[in-house]
Amino acid sequence: MTPPRTPVPDLLKRFTATPYKLIAQGFVVETNDLDLLEQFDQRAELDALAAIARNFHIRVVRESELASSSEEIRAICTDPVCAVLVGMGTIIMVDREQRRVLSFVASNISQQRFAHTYLPMAIHHAGSHPHPATELIQRHRSSPSESLQTSDKSDNRV
Numbered sequence: 001m002t003p004p005r006t007p008v009p010d011l012l013k014r015f016t017a018t019p020y021k022l023i024a025q026g027f028v029v030e031t032n033d034l035d036l037l038e039q040f041d042q043r044a045e046l047d048a049l050a051a052i053a054r055n056f057h058i059r060v061v062r063e064s065e066l067a068s069s070s071e072e073i074r075a076i077c078t079d080p081v082c083a084v085l086v087g088m089g090t091i092i093m094v095d096r097e098q099r100r101v102l103s104f105v106a107s108n109i110s111q112q113r114f115a116h117t118y119l120p121m122a123i124h125h126a127g128s129h130p131h132p133a134t135e136l137i138q139r140h141r142s143s144p145s146e147s148l149q150t151s152d153k154s155d156n157r158v
Contacts, residue, residue, distance in 0.1 A: 018030040060105060
């Protein structure tokens with residue numbers, strides 16, 4: 001007889017249901033927090049988010065147990081993905097290529113602050129600030145020797 005299997009925890013909350021959905025002005029928001037979804041129901045917020053999130057699919061998982069100790073904001077960006085971290089409990093990941101947002105929101109971050117400040121800020125940052133590596137790759141494609149010389153010069157300064 002085999003021992004019973006211990007279920008593996010779903011640390012990424014991949015299977016967390018997000019039953020509440022808003023489809024409006026060219027973007028979709030789905031979440032497990034009805035109060036958070038209602039923040040997008042205001043006309044001004046819909047218009048502001050629609051201006052920057054056209055064709056985005058946004059998934060928001062509200063954490064019920066995890067609280068963030070601060071609201072310090074950090075951004076980590078690569079070419080296709082930009083992650084904005086708010087403290088230690090909230091993360092907003094924006095995939096520019098797939099036009100998807102996956103976010104986990106700490107329990108102590110207000111719905112209003114997330115919907116009106118952090119989410120639009122993360123989408124705007126990801127869309128308006130190309131990653132420096134992207135610019136270097138584009139320069140290299142247009143003029144390989146110039147890009148390499150620029151790289152060599154920066155290496156010599158160190």
